[in-house]
Amino acid sequence: MKLAIAAALLAGSALPAAAQDTDWAQVRKEWNMPVAPFRITGNVHYVGTAGIAAYLITTPEGHILIDGAMEESAPLVAANIAALGFKLRDVKILLINHAHWDHSGGLAELKRLTGARLMASAGDKPGLEAGMLDYRPDLDRAPPVKVDVSLTDGEMLVLGGTTLITHLTPGHTKGCTSWTMRAGGLDIIFACSLSVAGQPLTAGQGYDAAAADFRTTFAKLKGMRADVFLNFHPSAFDMEAKRKKLLAGDVRAFVDPGELRRRVDAAKGAFEGELARQRH
Numbered sequence: 001m002k003l004a005i006a007a008a009l010l011a012g013s014a015l016p017a018a019a020q021d022t023d024w025a026q027v028r029k030e031w032n033m034p035v036a037p038f039r040i041t042g043n044v045h046y047v048g049t050a051g052i053a054a055y056l057i058t059t060p061e062g063h064i065l066i067d068g069a070m071e072e073s074a075p076l077v078a079a080n081i082a083a084l085g086f087k088l089r090d091v092k093i094l095l096i097n098h099a100h101w102d103h104s105g106g107l108a109e110l111k112r113l114t115g116a117r118l119m120a121s122a123g124d125k126p127g128l129e130a131g132m133l134d135y136r137p138d139l140d141r142a143p144p145v146k147v148d149v150s151l152t153d154g155e156m157l158v159l160g161g162t163t164l165i166t167h168l169t170p171g172h173t174k175g176c177t178s179w180t181m182r183a184g185g186l187d188i189i190f191a192c193s194l195s196v197a198g199q200p201l202t203a204g205q206g207y208d209a210a211a212a213d214f215r216t217t218f219a220k221l222k223g224m225r226a227d228v229f230l231n232f233h234p235s236a237f238d239m240e241a242k243r244k245k246l247l248a249g250d251v252r253a254f255v256d257p258g259e260l261r262r263r264v265d266a267a268k269g270a271f272e273g274e275l276a277r278q279r280h
């Protein structure tokens, strides 16, 4: 199944041989299938598509939108925000977990629709503004989007009584960014992608620190705790199964304090395998 292969490629780990033949037009179509928006817990809502996440954090003083999904997803994300009863113009801050087309493609249009300020890491800023990363010419392009504010590690974003803490977690890209916050009495992590996803890990290929960055990121995340693990590929944290449980009445469907560590361990194992493969 094409979708499964692509999901493994981007959300998973090593580059399977079959992924070289991935029909990306078909994958994009499947990832862009609509999904009804829903509240995960507290003021955290899912407003993404079936295959690519976007999260809306609402506050009385305006909202924060993390990620724009793909270029063709922007109208769906906008419609999902409206369907939950929120106004696009009330979105004040736009964030992005990393500058790959499947997450950043919708940002330019969503920035236009909301008028929000885009805040992103210095590591990913050039890629967002160019619509591509100079060290990943193999990837699809995204519409270029201007970054208004550069985020640093540990920076706190405060809006309407909600505080998001920024954690730089590079490896997947030079500026891969995660956030933590408290919502519904729970510690939430929005974890940046942890897969290698075709990133060259050895020196002389545009991102010499990639392997070292991955290792630092894995160690950093293992030192953190979260009741709810969220990621930007729904398939990377079994979102569909959790969503079904939630809609069936299980308000703790997304609560799994062991998940962060499990996901990091799995990503680290896959990374070590891919590093060995690339060095071979």
Ligand SMILES: [Zn+2]
Pocket: 010, 098, 100, 172, 193, 197
């Ligand atoms: Zn990516």
